[in-house]
Each structure stands twice: as structure tokens, then as C-alpha cells.
Amino acid sequence: MGRRNRKNQFPGGLTGGLYKPLTDEKIQKIHKAAMKVFEETGIEVNDERALKAFNEAGADVDFDKKIVRAKEDWILEKISTAPEAVTLYGRDEKHNMVLDGYDVYIGTGGTATNALDLETGERKPSNLEDVQKAARLVDALENIHYFVISCFPNELEKENIDVNRFYAALRNTTKHVMGGVYTREGIENITKYAEEIAGGRDKLLEKPFLSFITCIMSPLVMDKDYTDLMIAAIESGLPLATPTAPMAGSTSPGSLAGTLVQMTVEALSGVLLTQIIDPGHPVLFSCVPTTSDLRTGAFCFGSIEMGMMNSACSQLSRFYKLPNYTTAGVNESKVPDIQSGYESMATTLLCALSGCNYIHDAAGLIESGLSISYEQYVIDNDILGMCMRAVKGIDVDDNTLAVDVINDVGPAGNFLSHSHTIKNMQGEFFYNKVSDRKTRITWEKEGSLDATERARIMAKDILENYKPNFIPKDVEEKILKDTPGIVQNWLD
Amino acid sequence: MEKLFNNIAESVLDGDIKETKRLTEEAIEKNATAKEILNKGLLKGMNEVGVLFKEGELFVPEVLISAKAMDTGMQIIKPLIKEGDIKKSGKCLFATVKGDLHDIGKKLVSMMLEGAGYEVINLGVDTSPEKIVEAVKEHQPDILGMSAMLTTTMANMNDTIKALEENGLADKVKIMVGGAPVSPNYAESIGVNYSSDAHSAVELANKLMK
Numbered sequence: 001m002g003r004r005n006r007k008n009q010f011p012g013g014l015t016g017g018l019y020k021p022l023t024d025e026k027i028q029k030i031h032k033a034a035m036k037v038f039e040e041t042g043i044e045v046n047d048e049r050a051l052k053a054f055n056e057a058g059a060d061v062d063f064d065k066k067i068v069r070a071k072e073d074w075i076l077e078k079i080s081t082a083p084e085a086v087t088l089y090g091r092d093e094k095h096n097m098v099l100d101g102y103d104v105y106i107g108t109g110g111t112a113t114n115a116l117d118l119e120t121g122e123r124k125p126s127n128l129e130d131v132q133k134a135a136r137l138v139d140a141l142e143n144i145h146y147f148v149i150s151c152f153p154n155e156l157e158k159e160n161i162d163v164n165r166f167y168a169a170l171r172n173t174t175k176h177v178m179g180g181v182y183t184r185e186g187i188e189n190i191t192k193y194a195e196e197i198a199g200g201r202d203k204l205l206e207k208p209f210l211s212f213i214t215c216i217m218s219p220l221v222m223d224k225d226y227t228d229l230m231i232a233a234i235e236s237g238l239p240l241a242t243p244t245a246p247m248a249g250s251t252s253p254g255s256l257a258g259t260l261v262q263m264t265v266e267a268l269s270g271v272l273l274t275q276i277i278d279p280g281h282p283v284l285f286s287c288v289p290t291t292s293d294l295r296t297g298a299f300c301f302g303s304i305e306m307g308m309m310n311s312a313c314s315q316l317s318r319f320y321k322l323p324n325y326t327t328a329g330v331n332e333s334k335v336p337d338i339q340s341g342y343e344s345m346a347t348t349l350l351c352a353l354s355g356c357n358y359i360h361d362a363a364g365l366i367e368s369g370l371s372i373s374y375e376q377y378v379i380d381n382d383i384l385g386m387c388m389r390a391v392k393g394i395d396v397d398d399n400t401l402a403v404d405v406i407n408d409v410g411p412a413g414n415f416l417s418h419s420h421t422i423k424n425m426q427g428e429f430f431y432n433k434v435s436d437r438k439t440r441i442t443w444e445k446e447g448s449l450d451a452t453e454r455a456r457i458m459a460k461d462i463l464e465n466y467k468p469n470f471i472p473k474d475v476e477e478k479i480l481k482d483t484p485g486i487v488q489n490w491l492d
Numbered sequence: 493m494e495k496l497f498n499n500i501a502e503s504v505l506d507g508d509i510k511e512t513k514r515l516t517e518e519a520i521e522k523n524a525t526a527k528e529i530l531n532k533g534l535l536k537g538m539n540e541v542g543v544l545f546k547e548g549e550l551f552v553p554e555v556l557i558s559a560k561a562m563d564t565g566m567q568i569i570k571p572l573i574k575e576g577d578i579k580k581s582g583k584c585l586f587a588t589v590k591g592d593l594h595d596i597g598k599k600l601v602s603m604m605l606e607g608a609g610y611e612v613i614n615l616g617v618d619t620s621p622e623k624i625v626e627a628v629k630e631h632q633p634d635i636l637g638m639s640a641m642l643t644t645t646m647a648n649m650n651d652t653i654k655a656l657e658e659n660g661l662a663d664k665v666k667i668m669v670g671g672a673p674v675s676p677n678y679a680e681s682i683g684v685n686y687s688s689d690a691h692s693a694v695e696l697a698n699k700l701m702k
Contacts, residue, residue, distance in 0.1 A: 414599050417556035422507070425551060439688035441676060 009427045010388035012145035016355030017102035018393060021312045027319050030257060034264035035072040042069035043220045043269050047227035050273055057276040070272075079271050079320060081279035086239055086323045088146065088358075089207040091197070092174035092469065096207075097145060099284070099323035102314060102355025104391050106348065106384045107146035108138055109330065109361025111180050114371040115151055116335070118459060123334075123371055126151035128168055130372065132491045133463055134364060135172035137377050140466045141363075143385035148213070148360045149179035150372050160485035162186020163193070167479070170197065170210065171490060172468050178241065178360075180213040184232040185484075187212065191236040193479040197471060204238075208282075211239035216266045218246035222273070230270070234277050241325040241358075242270025245288035247299055248309075254294070256309055263289045263309075264316055271322060284325035284358060285317035301361075301368040302331035302339075307347030311354035326351055329362030329380060336375040336452045340366050344376075345383050352387040374463070378455040382434045389430035400424070433458065493524060497532035500565065504537025505544075507557030509564050516565040526572040534565045538607065546691065552600065559607030581609035582701045585633040585665075587619035589648040594641030597671060601637065601693040608694045610635075621648070621655035628661050635697055640671040649674075650682045666700040668693065 022030070042060075045051050045068050055061040057078065060069040085100035097105045115126040115134075134150035149169050156164055161182050167190075169177045181187050190210070198204035214230040217223050222230075233240050244266035246252030252259040267285050274283040289309040291300040300306065310326040317324035328351040331343035344362070351359045363380035364372045394400075405420040415421050434455050436443055443449075449457075470476070480488055496519055503511035512534075519529050541558045544550040550558075586602050588595045595617050602612045613631055615623065628636060636656075640646040649669055656662040667684040670693060679686030687696040 414596055416553055416596075416600060417560065417603060418553070419557070421553045422551075422557060425553060441688040442692070 006426060008142050010143075010385060010392055010430055012097060012105040012388070013103050014388055014391045015102050016104045016314070016353055016391045018355075018391075019311060019350060019353035020315060021308055021350075021354065022315045026257075027315055030260050030264060030316065031319060033257075033261040034268070035075065037220075037261060037265050038070050038075060038268070039072070040069070041220065042067040043222060043265065044068075045222040045227065046224040047222065047231070049231060050222060050227050053273065053276050068269075075268060075272065076320075078275055079268060079322065081275045082271055082283055082322055083280065084321045084323070086282040086284065088176045088178070088211060088239060089209045090146075090175045091170070091209045095146070095175040097176060097358070099357035102318070103357060104352050104355060104359070104388070105145040105357060106329075106352060106359040106362045106387065107144055107148055107175075108134070108150055108363045108377070109148045109327070109365055109369065110150045110152075112151040112365060112367075112370055112372045113154065114367070116366075116371060116373045116375075118374045118456065118463070121335070125154040126372065127155050128153040128164055128487060129491065131165055131168040132172050133374070134372055134377065135169045135177075136466060136468050136491075137374060137459060137462055138363065139173035139175060139468045140462045141377060141381040143381045143388065144175075144363050144377070145384075146176040146178065146358075147173050149177065150364055156487075157485075159183055159185065160487075163189045163483050163486050166190045166210065167193070167483075167486060168490070170194075171471050171476075174469050176209055176211070178211045178213060180215070181229055181233065184228060187229065187232045187236055189483055189485075191238065193483055194238075196475055196479055196482075201237075208238050211241065211282075212236065213241045213243060213286075214270075216242055216244040216270055218244055218251040218266060219262055220266060222269060227273075230273060231277065234274055234281055237278075237281075239282035239284070240270075240274060241284045241286040242267070242274070243286035243288045243325060243327075244270070245290055245327075247290045247292045248305065249292040249294050250297065252289075256305055259289050259291075260309055260312055260316065263287055263313075268320070271320075283322075285313070285320060285322040286325040287313040287317075288327040289313070290327075298332075299368055300332065301327075301365075302333075302343030302347065304346055307350035310347065310356065310359075311350045314351070314354045314356040317357075323357045325358045325360060326356040327361045328356075328359050329383070330365045330369050332368050333366050334371075336366060336373045336379060336455065340373075340376055341379060341383070341451070344380055345386070348380075348383060349387050349390060352391050355391075374459040375452050375455040378458045378462075379434055379451060382432045385430050386432070395428075400428070493519075493522065494532070496522070496524070497528065497536070500529065500533030501537035501540065504534055504558050504561045504565070505540050507554055507561050509557070509561045512561040512565045513568065516568045520569070520572065526569040526574070527577045529565070529569050530573075530578065534562045535609075538562045538609075542608070552604075552690070555607055556603050559603065562607070580611065581605075582634040582697065583611045583613070583631065584635040584637055584697065585613050585615065585624075585627055585631055586637040586639070587615035587624055587627075588617040588639050588641075589645055589652060590618060590620045591648060592640050592642055592645035593617045594671075595639070597641070597690070598637070598639040600690045601639075601670065604690045604694050605697060608698070610697065621652040624652050625655050625659050625661065628656065628665055629659070633665055635700060636665045636667045637693075638667070638669045640669075640674065643673040646671070646673050646678070649684075653682055653684065668696055668700065
């Protein structure tokens with residue numbers, strides 16, 4: 001007799017926008033302020049080709065000081081070639097994501113340099129096996145919509161990092177893979193084997209199942225190395241995020257609005273360079289506004305203000321008619337615990353409700369992004385599901401108003417066995433997996449486990465038993481033979 | 493014929509009441525015995541429901557609908573059932589104790605027990621010890637279930653037990669209790685059995701009937 005395969009009723013792509021931290025007037029003020037900064041202060045660009053490109057496109061370039069300034073009209077005209085919606089594909093088409101309007105997708109982030117051991121809880125430098133395991137876990141967790149490569153393989157030489165990190169990810173999940181890159185050759189070689197997997201360059205560019213991240217530095221700097229990588233990524237033809245991570249109070253003004261102003265200038269810089277070099281290139285308005293804890297100067301990835309600012313990015317990006325990449329769900333906790341739970345939930349929920357398109361860092365990361373925790377991926381899978389449920393909102397129609405059903409059951413009756421309850425029990429309610437809702441006595445019988453311990457059991461179970469849809473054998477053989485520096489042995 | 497029995501089981505699992513009715517009638521037309529329909533069809537389906545519920549695959553409302561489907565089939569084959577065809581699970585009497593008006597938990601337990609083949613008589617809410625004593629005399633159940641939602645009304649469980657003792661009924665019926673304030677310790681202190689949710693209530697009843 002058959003098992004019931006329940007469909008995920010709260011998948012990625014539901015439309016948010018119920019929470020709007022900014023009014024139209026506030027958006028205008030932030031925009032005008034950002035334009036003023038672009039015109040008066042400008043950005044520092046430490047790459048000769050980028051400077052020339054800005055100059056030829058008509059920006060005001062001071063080659064001596066490497067400063068690019070620009071006016072509002074020019075900026076708005078140049079970014080207008082960027083697509084309003086970007087589709088990020090999965091190797092399996094059921095994981096395709098259309099980043100449009102206020103549609104919400106939530107996924108993981110990186111790049112941590114440590115991983116908590118699932119057996120001992122010990123924090124260790126992360127390695128290539130951790131990348132594979134995180135990708136595999138995410139492939140199995142239904143509420144995590146894509147995989148931004150989780151951690152850094154510390155054991156590898158720098159020139160071999162890129163090809164192996166991306167291959168570890170692509171091999172273990174059919175969800176979209178995005179990742180930071182470290183070398184130009186890496187970008188080129190990844191693109192080569194991605195073409196192999198896709199069955200040709202045309203097919204890859206038509207349905208890109210991977211994309212790159214290259215950073216902009218706050219305040220207002222396009223770094224030499226990162227800009228070189230950004231240009232290489234643009235040349236690859238694959239979609240690109242160019243995030244900037246101002247820390248309010250230290251690398252941006254000590255105010256939320258001021259941080260959004262500076263961040264807007266930085267985020268637009270990435271979009272501008274992309275569109276100048278390759279008009280129409282799929283690029284995201286990429287935002288990582290964070291805060292500093294001014295009691296100590298500590299970097300804060302899980303502050304409530306961070307959630308508020310990232311939520312505002314959905315509104316700012318739509319003002320510029322661009323899809324957005326935002327950040328939420330990270331936390332400062334050193335282990336998966338209550339702090340990692342409430343900090344992750346607070347920022348992710350705000351961003352989801354505001355309709356951010358691509359909320360990254362929202363699963364698996366702890367310790368301000370310095371470490372991954374396998375338990376945290378499983379816990380965040382619950383959190384993300386709850387957030388998507390909230391995004392769906394309260395449906396009000398004849399079916400959900402249920403007047404006939406209330407009449408049918410009548411006073412002192414019960415709704416448990418009514419067909420209306422069965423019909424709606426999947427679409428109306430989200431069922432947590434980690435949360436314990438049993439009676440105390442059952443909980444005690446099952447070992448009095450807390451949420452982290454339950455998540456650990458679930459993570460172990462997935463890693464022991466779940467097999468992703470690997471890259472086809474013949475394609476893999478060719479990739480392992482042709483790609484310089486690629487590791488030959490992979491987790492079965 | 494075997495395929496038909498499987499389809500009956502499947503229809504119970506799906507909670508498809510109309511289909512269970514149709515298939516059961518078809519089986520009778522084809523001269524299947526009541527025992528075969530019951531064991532290879534209706535009960536087989538319900539047993540699978542129990543397994544899937546325990547694994548979390550099926551939800552409570554689905555179990556209750558499956559139980560309804562099984563009952564529909566039972567009503568059809570009832571006239572054909574011979575002595576010894578069915579082993580009755582047992583007869584239960586359920587009540588929310590005096591002063592307490594909460595009953596959704598008790599209803600859930602009742603429905604789950606019915607799904608497991610028990611005959612359940614429900615006395616409703618705010619049931620006095622006297623009323624319970626009368627009902628035990630009248631129905632002679634195997635099991636008496638009492639429920640309370642409030643700490644203040646929980647004590648009425650003990651009063652009821654004393655009333656049963658005074659009437660010489662306490663050792664003629666197995667007693668199980670449940671409800672939010674009730675604990676295993678409390679149940680033990682008043683000499684009765686405890687279960688913490690609807691699923692374990694069925695397990696407890698099965699244990700008490702052995």
C-alpha cells in the first residue's frame with residue numbers, strides 16, 4: 001500500500017511584501033542621498049580596466065585618485081539594461097527560481113572557515129568533505145531553496161580552491177549553486193566543466209545552474225583583486241552577485257538610513273560595472289548591510305537592525321527595478337542553541353515578509369558566519385519553512401471562511417474528522433520537523449532531547465542515508481580528467 | 493478476489509468512504525465471506541493506517557476518516573457475520589469528570605479507540621460520580637476512561653473511584669485517566685492507569701484488554 005508523498009505547500013517563490021520598513025517618501029530620500037554621495041564623494045576603483053570602462057561609458061573618472069563619480073540620470077540610464085527578473089536554475093528544473101517582484105527564496109551562505117564536528121561538537125577548520133556534506137544536507141532539506149557554498153576547504157592550495165569547492169557543491173545538490181571565487185583561472189575552469197555538465201556553452205547560458213559572488217568593500221571601494229574577479233565572472237556569462245557588507249557604526253555611518261545610503265551606492269556600483277561591460281548581464285542588487293556592537297566594536301551578523309536594513313533592500317532594489325540578493329539568518333552564537341534560533345528567525349522572517357528575492361546566509365551558519373553547524377542546517381530548515389508559511393499569509397475565501405462547515409459541525413461538535421479539515425490541513429498549516437510538540441511523558445521516554453540534539457539525529461540520518469542525484473558518470477570522468485587541480489576522490 | 497480485498501484495504505487507507513461501500517458490496521455479491529472481507533480488506537487497511545499514523549505519515553483527521561470508511565464496510569457485512577468471526581476489542585465508557593467541560597481530547601481518544609475496533613459509549617462532560625456509577629452498572633464496560641482538563645476538577649477522578657468502590661464496581665472495570673494536569677504519578681496514587689495522548693491511549697487500552 002502506498003505512502004503519501006506530501007507536496008511542500010510553502011515552497012520558494014511565494015510572494016512577500018506584507019512588511020514594508022520604508023515608505024515611498026523614505027525610499028526617495030535614501031535614493032537622493034545615495035545619488036548625492038555618488039556625485040560628490042564617488043567610489044574608489046582599483047582596477048585599470050574598470051576605470052577605463054567607467055570613463056568610456058561616460059562617468060566622471062579621476063584616474064590619479066582612482067575615483068569614479070556619476071550623476072543620477074547617467075546611473076539610472078546605465079542600470080536600466082539590467083534585467084528586472086533573473087532566473088537562477090537548478091540542475092533539476094524543479095529547483096529553478098525566478099527572482100522577480102517580491103517573490104521570496106531563501107538559502108544558505110558562506111564562506112565559513114570552520115565546521116562543528118557532528119559527533120564531538122568540536123570546532124575544526126573546514127575541509128572539502130564539509131562542503132560536500134553541507135551541499136548534500138541542503139539537497140535533502142526541503143525548505144532550503146538553493147546552496148551558496150558553505151565553507152572553505154582549508155587543506156587545499158589557493159589555486160585549487162575554486163574548481164573543487166564548486167564541484168563539491170554541484171555534485172551533491174541539484175539545487176542552484178552560487179559561490180564566492182578566489183582566482184580568475186578558477187572561474188574559467190569552473191565555467192568549462194559547467195558547460196560540460198550542461199551539454200554545451202549555449203545550454204549553460206540558457207539555463208545557468210551556477211553563479212558567482214564577487215565582493216565590493218565598504219566604504220566605497222572596488223578592490224583590485226575582487227574587481228579583476230568581477231570582470232572574469234562577467235566574462236563567464238554566468239549570473240553574478242556583487243555584495244557589499246557595510247557594518248553600521250564602523251565601515252558605514254552609525255545610522256540605519258546612512259548605512260542604506262552608502263550600501264546603495266556600493267550595490268549600484270557592481271550593477272553599473274556589469275552593465276557597462278556586458279549590457280543585459282544577469283546581476284543582483286546585492287546587499288549585506290550589518291551592524292557593529294558599539295560596546296565592543298564586534299561585528300554583528302544577527303542583530304535585529306540587520307534584519308530591518310536587509311528587509312528595506314527589497315524595496316530599494318525594486319525602486320531600481322532590480323532583483324535583490326540579501327542577507328539574514330546568521331547569528332553570533334558559537335553553537336546551535338537558543339541564540340542561534342531566535343537571531344536566525346528574527347532576521348529571516350523580516351526579510352521574507354518584506355519580499356526579498358534571494359535571502360542568503362539563512363541556513364547553517366553560526367558564529368557570525370565563521371563556522372557551519374550541521375544541526376543548524378536542520379533547525380534552519382524548520383525556521384525557513386515557518387517563514388515561508390508566514391509569507392503565504394492568511395487566505396480568505398469561501399473555503400477558508402468555512403461557514404457551511406461551522407454550521408455542519410454545530411455547537412459542541414468537533415472539526416477533527418470533518419472532510420474540510422483534511423482538505424485544508426496541508427495548505428493551512430506548517431508542520432515543523434525539529435520542534436517537539438509531544439506530551440512531556442513521550443518526550444522523556446524518547447530521551448529528553450533538546451532541539452539541537454534532535455537536529456543532530458536528523459542531520460546524521462540524512463548524511464548516512466541520503467544520496468543526491470550525482471553528476472552522470474561519463475561527464476564526471478571527463479571533468480576529473482580535464483580539470484587542472486581537481487580532487488579525484490569524492491564522497492559516495 | 494484477492495485484488496478486490498486489496499482494493500477495499502486501499503479504500504480504507506485513503507479514507508474513501510464511498511469506494512469502501514461500493515467494493516464491500518461488490519465482494520458480497522461475489523460471495524466473499526464476511527470474515528475474508530474483514531480480515532483481508534477492512535482490517536488490513538486499518539492496520540496499515542495505524543502503522544502510518546505511528547510513523548507520522550498520516551494525520552489524525554485522516555485516521556478518523558479511515559475509521560469511518562472501515563465502519564461503513566462493517567455495517568454492510570454485519571448481517572453476514574457469524575459467531576467467532578470477529579474478536580471484539582472491548583467496550584469502553586468515557587466521561588469528562590464533574591465540574592469540567594473540556595472534551596476535545598476525550599473525543600479524540602474515543603474516535604481513535606473506535607478506529608481500533610472498540611465500542612465506545614460517551615457520557616459527555618461534567619459527569620458526576622453517581623452518573624458514572626449508574627452507567628457502569630448499565631453498560632458493564634471493560635474500560636472506564638475519565639478525563640479532566642483542570643487541576644481543580646482532577647480530584648473528582650478520585651471521588652468517582654471511591655463511589656465505584658462503595659458500589660462494589662471498582663474491580664469489575666479497568667480504569668484509565670488522562671488530561672493536561674494528570675500525571676503518571678497522580679494516576680498511580682489513585683490506583684489507575686495513565687496515558688498521555690490519543691495514540692498511547694489506544695496502546696494502553698490494548699494492554700488492559702490482554
